[in-house]
Amino acid sequence: MQTRTKYIFLAFLASWLLLFFLGGDQLRRYAFFAGRKAEARRTWPRWTDRSLLRSFADPEELQSDGDPSLPSPRERRAARVNVYKNSRCRMETCFDFSRCEKHGFKVFTYPRERDQPVSESYGKILSSIERSRYYTPRAEEACLFILGIDTLDRDHLSAQYVRNVDEKIRSFPLWNGGRNHLIFNLYSGTWPDYTEDLGFDIGQAILAKASSYTHSFRPGFDISIPLFSKEHPQRGGERGWLYQDSIPPQKKYLLVFKGKRYLTGIGSGTRNALHHIHNGKDIISLTTCKHGKDWQKHKDTRCDKDNVDYEKFDYQELLHNSTFCIVPRGRRLGSFRFLEALQAACIPVLLSDGWELPFAEAIDWGKAAVVGNEKLLLQIPSAVRCIHPERVLAFQQQTQFLWDAYFSSVDKIVHTTLEIIKDRLLPHRSRSRFLWNTLPGGLLALPDFSTHLGDFPFYYLQRGSSPSEKFTAFIRATSAVGSPSQPILRLIQAVSASQFCAQILVLWSCEKPPPPSGKWPQSTVPLTVIQGRGKVRGAGLSDRFFPYAAIQTDAVLSLDEHTSLSTSEVDFAFVVWRSFPERIVGFPAQSHFWDAEQRRWGYTSKWTNEISIVLTAAAFYHRY
Secondary structure, eight states, rough: HHHHHHHHHHHHHHHHHHHHHHHHHTTTTTTTSSSHHHTTTTOOTTTOOOOOOSSOHHHHHHHHHTTSSSOOHHHHHHHHHHOOOTTTOOHHHHHHHGGGGGTTEEEEOOOOOTSSOOHHHHHHHHHHTTSSSTTTGGGGGOEEOOSSSOSHHHHHSSTTOOHHHHHHHHHHOOOOOTTEEEEEEEEEOOOTTTOOOOOSSOTTTTEEEOOOOOTTTTTTTTTTOOOOOOTOOSSSSOOSSSSGGHHHHHOEEEEEEEEOOOOSSSSSHHTTTTTGGGGGGSSEEEEEOOOOOHHHOOOOOHHHHHHHHTTTTHHHHHHHHHEEEEEEEOOOOOHHHHHHHHHOEEEEEETTTBBTTTTTTOOOGGTEEEEEOGGGGGGHHHHHHHHHHHHHHHHHHHHHHHIIIIIISSHHHHHHHHHHHHHHHHHOOOOOHHHHSSTTTTTSSSSSTOOOOOGOOGGHHHHHHOOOOOOEEEEEEOSSOSSSSSHHHHHHHHHHHHEEEEEEEEEOSSSOOOOOGGSSSSSSSOOOEOOOOOTTHHHHHHHTTTTTTTOOEEEEEEEETTTOOHHHHHHHHHHHHOOTTTEEEOEEEEEEEETTTTTEEEEOSOOSSSOOOEEETTEEOOEE
16 A cells, blocks of 8 residues: 555656646746746737747847937937927917007018028018018017028038027027017928927027927927928919819729838838838839938848839829828928828828827818828728718818918918917907818908908808898999989899899999989989099999998999899899808909910900809909
8 A cells, every 4th residue: 555655656746747847838827836927817929938939030129219320219308308498488478478569460570681591482481471461670560570590491411501590599689588589490400310409599489390299399389380392382372183073082092102211210110111001903102212322222122123113103193193192201290292182182191190280279180181190000091991982072172271271372371370379469369260270261261350250251151040131232333424324223223123132322433423312213222322532543443342331231232333234133143142152143254364475364254164253343242
């Protein structure tokens, strides 16, 4: 019995040792090893478990922060602190409101230095300000100051980099530590880290900057502006590319990108990964390494094939024929591609983490762009496929509105910047985000007129309201009244017979006094004669649109005395206008064209398929 027990014990001990040596790794995962209880709950191997997971990179590489040429988070933070020493600036703490009390919102630009020419883009910015209604040539009247020194390009490797800016601005008597100053900037930092270092201390100045980083952006104080090229037009700008025949919204391609691929340095990670979503069918993602002086030195195995595929597609054709456009970060957060996509009605898909979007204080980008995450690139195709066609069309329409309202010219970019700052001075009279994001936009719906939406005809449909059911006929007379057979008398009779006419106002623009009431025809509605300014050149158009207190209806029917209309035509035009109270609805029309030989705009009344002008000789419009 004792021998039997001994053999059983030895067999158990041998089995235990065998199990320990052959399956020890598995045993160590069991919960009865107290020191390994937490690890026992793991349901997947770690990347450091080399025996279980094949390694595709050295652990040292995976544990590093990536490209050694890139600055560490601490270094980037130090660079931001160096630029934004007044990082807690707000309008209440770093802006002197008292300068704006006496003369209102006036802007002064410093005289330009003779020995320091400015870039073409900065020249456009200064010209836009000097042509604006807020400009003043007198510094003592100014509420806001703009430097005459070009601060757009602060890359010290650039030929347009201005040196010793700190010394220059500190010598200005008006500088005052940057208080009440606005500084424009498009490019900051340089190779390889492209930090936000401007090379000078902005102090308490407001910074209107492209590629603004959210961590250093001072909300309610700084303004993020779009990056634009030197070819961007000063005024006007081209129309957006979305036309009525663009329906349905889906185009040949769903998602496209064509641009540079950075092999090293900041921004290379995002663009290097874009080839993963290319399918050659409805998703086109093309990159090229062939840029820069030493691209061959850093070229990888994909470069040659990428360069060949890159030449197979035209960039403009892709913009015209795609529903969504990828807008990844470049060396900096913003790129020209953003405005190009807006104009093309190609919905921007933004892959630029940390980018404070242009004019985000006023513009709701959730209605015009898809904001993605650089780390979730592979989810972008499925995400955009899920957007309903009606929603796609709404996005496209909003891109066109934003492009036309705020981005199509340097003038609009600068004026939007100034209007946002002006709104901060009087918050109780500022424009709502609804006004900024709805036609006709914040640059036209001015709070100086009203902040009540009901006063603007543009918002009747959104508010579920409609204009009044009567109109005022406003007839401009320039010749003496004789017999009732004259055109103006027949016109008064036809208009007064309309069931919608509330009153008739005759603007008497003759030098002679108006005829007595007995000379005017009998009218079923009140008829009032208003003395005009006389036959002064240009006065006819201006005095027609004066805010006459006698006009009490929403609709005004503007008429010239020689206009010939029937009562039924007047009624029909008024019914149409009530459906479109924000527009001019009239009869005589023209179209405009560019006369290349004369180098000027021309106008024609010949029959064309596109009418661009409605003359006020016979037209309905809203009194506001």
